[in-house]
Amino acid sequence: MFKIIVVENYDEASSEAFKVMKEEVVSHEKPVLGLATGSTPIGLYKKMQADHKSNGTSYKNVITFNLDEYIGLPKSHEQTYYTFMHENLFDGLNIPEENIHIPVGDSDNVPAECVKYEEAMKEYNIDIQLLGIGGNGHIGFNEPGTSFDTLTHIVDLQEKTRLDNARFFDSIDEVPTQAITMGIATIMKSKKVLLVATGENKADAIYGMIKGPISEDCPASALQNHPNVIVIVDKAAASKL
């Protein structure tokens, strides 16, 4: 079930998302947050850091699981999601390092890492999973055609996704070709989903997610079967609804 909140712009979307996130953080004794990368959550993460700094909201009992990670880059690489999360969120909060979970993309045994990651999540129930959405409707790195039954797994990144993410690298050739991602079945297990999307280039994906058929052609359409999804979109991303 979707609760759709339409706002004017990116900053308002970040503020609305922050309200939802903060409520989760303060209302659970041990909040379990599923986190995302991409440019969309940066505004939200800045607000979480600012709130921690000025209001002292504590994250010391927070446990986090990130959606995905590139395969093949060393952790310290400036474009890993490990680096992204530390720079954009974790460095400004007081989450104990041992509570932070991100798939290890430079593991010697990536298939075993996927199993281990899924197992680690079984111990906890994710209270809220934050999601962005790809222009082709992907969530995490679950590209169109991914089975809705998937757990954490290895994916070959589509050319469109590599191109979309190439802006962060020196050239398209440097964008990894594979990633580890939570599967769609993993995402569906979280108690609540918070999906944020802004800009006209997300309008088709938002339409497909909410109004399109439930189909593997649009991975986000699986969320039509989730009991509790909050969608925060600006007018541009909502323009085709």
Ligand SMILES: N[C@@H]1[C@@H](O)[C@H](O)[C@@H](COP(=O)(O)O)O[C@@H]1O
């Ligand atoms: N794996 C991430 C997704 O989790 C993210 O939702 C998507 C959209 O990114 P952006 O928010 O930059 O548009 O990009 C990447 O592919």
